[in-house]
Amino acid sequence: MSDTKIAKTLNAKGLSCPLPILKTKKAIMEISLGEHIEVFSTDPGSVADFQAWTRSTGNELIANSEEGGVYRYIIKRIK
Amino acid sequence: MSEKKKRIAMIASKADIAGAYPPLILATTAAAMDYEVGIFFTFFGLNMLKKKKLNKLKVTPVGQTAMPMPIPQIVGMIPGMTDMATAMMKSWMKGANVAKLQELMDISIESGVKLIACQMTMDVMKIKRKQLIDECEVGGAATFLEFASEADITLYF
Numbered sequence: 001m002s003d004t005k006i007a008k009t010l011n012a013k014g015l016s017c018p019l020p021i022l023k024t025k026k027a028i029m030e031i032s033l034g035e036h037i038e039v040f041s042t043d044p045g046s047v048a049d050f051q052a053w054t055r056s057t058g059n060e061l062i063a064n065s066e067e068g069g070v071y072r073y074i075i076k077r078i079k
Numbered sequence: 080m081s082e083k084k085k086r087i088a089m090i091a092s093k094a095d096i097a098g099a100y101p102p103l104i105l106a107t108t109a110a111a112m113d114y115e116v117g118i119f120f121t122f123f124g125l126n127m128l129k130k131k132k133l134n135k136l137k138v139t140p141v142g143q144t145a146m147p148m149p150i151p152q153i154v155g156m157i158p159g160m161t162d163m164a165t166a167m168m169k170s171w172m173k174g175a176n177v178a179k180l181q182e183l184m185d186i187s188i189e190s191g192v193k194l195i196a197c198q199m200t201m202d203v204m205k206i207k208r209k210q211l212i213d214e215c216e217v218g219g220a221a222t223f224l225e226f227a228s229e230a231d232i233t234l235y236f
Binding site for chain 2 (some may be wrong): 014019025056057
């Protein structure tokens with residue numbers, strides 16, 4: 001997904017539940033519909049939470065990966 | 080946006096640190112999931128709506144048999160132990176970068192969470208409206224039930 005253009009990057013590393021989700025919600029409202037946001041988190045619980053949150057809100061989880069304990073999510077704003 | 084929003088209704092009846100977190104964590108997260116959120120603050124839970132009170136809530140070691148550092152119950156009754164347990168708990172939470180209660184309350188207010196203060200508790204504990212934060216409304220059982228009757232999720236803390 002290296003060709004996906006990122007409109008905004010959110011660093012949520014070190015934050016505990018529910019802050020990564022709360023900050024992502026706030027940040028995604030600052031990009032336009034159809035744009036992508038990239039989020040970094042170190043919370044292992046965020047894997048399930050970002051899936052649940054995107055399903056519930058109708059936004060699209062384009063990619064998620066993990067490297068050295070850092071989780072990276074790319075979400076497309078649909079709603 | 081014609082689809083109906085999901086709704087969650089909660090009752091917060093405790094105001095020690097461990098009791099105050101769950102409703103605020105769920106309220107802010109539900110709001111981030113585009114739910115309509117309402118919390119009814121009753122009995123000790125009403126303390127959460129007092130001005131400048133949230134970050135002063137404590138945790139008592141008495142009755143908390145699962146504290147990460149176990150304190151014998153009898154020791155927990157010694158004066159000062161509640162403040163010590165509170166300081167310990169706050170430092171663990173800070174170490175794990177957990178949001179402060181006030182931060183979660185601020186986000187709740189910002190995202191339009193309905194905060195209902197229990198009128199009966201105010202009468203019992205002689206709490207005046209002006210002692211509570213401006214953003215809450217005052218109501219009774221019927222106020223909460225009307226909101227909760229349309230809820231998809233109802234939780235009691």
